[in-house]
Amino acid sequence: MPLPMDLTVGPNLFFWDAEAVRAFYEGLAATPVARVVLGEVVCSKRLPFWQDEIPRAVETLLEAGKEVAVTSLALVTLPRERRMTADLPGTGLPIEVNDLTALLHIPEGQPFWVGPLVNVYNEGTLRWLAARGATRVCLPPELPLASIRALARTGRDLGVAVEVWGHGRVPLAISGRCYHARLHDRPKDACLFVCGEDPDGRDVETLDGQPFLAVNGVQTLSQSTASMALQAGALAEAGVASLRLSPQSRDFADICAGYADLLAGSLPGEALARRLAPLAPGGRLSDGFVNGPSGAAWSGPHG
Amino acid sequence: MMELVCPAGTPAALRAAVQAGAHAVYCGFADETNARNFPGLNFSREEMAAGVAHAHANGAKVLVAINTFPRAGSEDLWHRAVADAESAGADAVILADLGLLAHAAEHHPRLRRHLSVQAAAANPDAINFYAEAFGVRRVVLPRVLTVEEIAAINRDIDVETEVFVFGGLCVMAEGRCSLSSYATGRSPNMNGVCSPASHVAYAEEGDELAARLGGFTIHRTPKGAPAPYPTLCKGAFVSGDQTGHVFEDPVSLDATRLIPALAKAGVSALKIEGRQRSRAYVAEVVRSFRAAVEAQAAGRPLPEATLAKLTEGQAATTGAYAKIWR
Incomplete structure (x- = not known):
């Protein structure tokens, strides 16, 4: 049975060179996703290396019939970052707010989207954001199904589309400190952009060799790739409007197609999960935030 | 003089902090509405009212932390906490959630609102947003900023700033971290706990003691050596050819020597972490910091000897x- 949800591609969290970015968005234009959020969300230092690709990608995606929005940075501290945030309305595109700093620059009444790095945990917050102009909200990945259900219901009453983290390594934390630079014994100001060596983040294991986390500059991610393959039915029933797919460096068009088949009802969740596991960096899936004992847990069979 | 804001996990710690010279104490109700929701800690409604009365009688303020993010479907619990803080006579509430700020501004307009560090407002635009939208009067700054950045922020805002100077140290932007719930299902934002003791297990393995959180090994220490609590971000991990404290060493924050610089940066209040600490610890730390802020205000050198004692033997x-x- 088809599921009444569509697919949203989130901003790329990693540092890829301009050619890789261009190839990625050219490939994405041909996938059956409804909308794409792009721009730099993690580190303002990376942006000059690929920002010229943004207008090109926007044009490609709009021509392919996708809705397109541009993200704000997740942590804004430097004057340069404040200027970047203030300049976002000038792009003429919808803004996805990933730090409330951006709200100061969005005129009252102008619609905007809210990304997963803004803390929307309850109906009061959702109502306040809707009154301020929010039309789409991607919920924080740590929310359990009961909260998702309550928020999706409120969102429907308010005319706000509620989205859930559908696929990708989960953003778990952001810091003033750059862990990539720290791992290379470099100060952040002389990082030499080492995060670019790890297009899906750098794996962090426990002392006992358990796969655990991944660092991406100032961001810490899960090492497992969250997947809603086995939760999509419950999420659709809860009233979720869209699944967010977070870019990874390989096989992303195939991943988008797989989720589209799942939503169309032509591919069972178990079959999609079997297809996704070997494509995930590190080979592990998780869905525990939604319906398990911890975020790292996976509701399906292992291996 | 800069205001000294001191932790009180219990009524006894509140009295100890007030006696030791705290200008203000911060505390929370004994439930998931505050970010130190530990067993045996925090205040009942009656204890809060008595604590406020005691503090006021001794010239100190009480700030009530209601700084977790209300759970969908259960916002009433958080709304009641704000109302009860006001009726207890609290001088301010410390809030992080947008919806709760909006509720407090609408229904408790005369109750002073501080923005919790959990809101991670890290620049003047974000702070001005909270000030304009919700009438926030003071912002507790996230621990991601340099002293120079704090000075720059204070030049561009009209509300007070409060900064952490001593105690536990988050290395991530507070209120924006789900590491704990990834490993254990319980997080600071949702449950008011980080790396909860309920999910910690120790195992003697050969010559080592392994400390695990939600089944993930956080560190291994030689048997008999002091083993730090397995706080996730202070753990030892492996990444490629590197083994060590990827995120942060097991250290605590001590910014006492920066007190003059923070005063010059326009900071209004200094905050000491540690609502989970004993009243003896609280009393000692508060006494030393009170002497330090008095010395700073009088233009005297900081009392180095007393301050050094606090961190002796600790990184x-x-x-x-x-x-x-x-």
Whole structure:
């Protein structure tokens, strides 16, 4: 049975060179996703290396019939970052707010989207954001199904589309400190952009060799790739409007197609999960935030 | 003089802090509405009212932390906490959630609102947004900023700033971290706990003691050596050819020597972490810091000897306040 949800591609969290970015968005234009959020969300230092690709990608995606929005940075501290945030309305595109700093620059009444790095945990917050102009909200990945259900219901009453983290390594934390630079014994100001060596983040294991986390500059991610393959039915029933797919460096068009088949009802969740596991960096899936004992847990069979 | 804001996990710690010279104490109700929701800690409604009365009788303020993010479907619990803080006579509530700020501004307009560090407002635009939208009067700054950045922020805002100077140190932007719930299902934002003891297990393995959180090994220490509590971000991990404290060493924050610089940066209040600490610890730390802020206000040198005693034998850092930390 088809599921009444569509697919949203989130901003790329990693540092890829301009050619890789261009190839990625050219490939994405041909996938059956409804909308794409792009721009730099993690580190303002990376942006000059690929920002010229943004207008090109926007044009490609709009021509392919996708809705397109541009993200704000997740942590804004430097004057340069404040200027970047203030300049976002000038792009003429919808803004996805990933730090409330951006709200100061969005005129009252102008619609905007809210990304997963803004803390929307309850109906009061959702109502306040809707009154301020929010039309789409991607919920924080740590929310359990009961909260998702309550928020999706409120969102429907308010005319706000509620989205859930559908696929990708989960953003778990952001810091003033750059862990990539720290791992290379470099100060952040002389990082030499080492995060670019790890297009899906750098794996962090426990002392006992358990796969655990991944660092991406100032961001810490899960090492497992969250997947809603086995939760999509419950999420659709809860009233979720869209699944967010977070870019990874390989096989992303195939991943988008797989989720589209799942939503169309032509591919069972178990079959999609079997297809996704070997494509995930590190080979592990998780869905525990939604319906398990911890975020790292996976509701399906292992291996 | 800069205001000294001191932790009180229990009524006894509140009295100890007030007696030791706290200008203000901060505390929370005994439930998931506050970010130190630990067993045996925090205040009943009656204890809160008595604590406020005691503090006021001794010239100190009480700030009530209601700084977790209300659970969908259960916002009433958080709304009641704000109302009860006001009726207890609290001088301010410390809030992080947008919806709760909006509720407090609408229904409790005369109750002073501080923005919790959990809101991670890290620049003047974000702070001005909270001030304009919700009438926030003071912002507790996230621990991601340098002293120079704090000075720059204070030049561009009209509300007070409060900064952490001593105690536990988050290396991530507070209120924006789900590491704990990834490993255990319980998080600071949702449950008011980080790396909860309920999910910690120790195992003797050969000559080592392994400390695990939600089944993930956080560190291994030689048998008999002191083993730090397995706080996730202070653990030892492996990444490629590197083994060590990927995120942060097991250190605590000590910015006492930065007090003059923070005063010059326009900071209004200094905050000491540690609502989970004993009243003896609280009393000692508060006494030393009171002497330090008095010395600073009078233009005298800081009383180095008393301050040094506090961190003796412990590794300490000035954290993000010094740029090199990043």
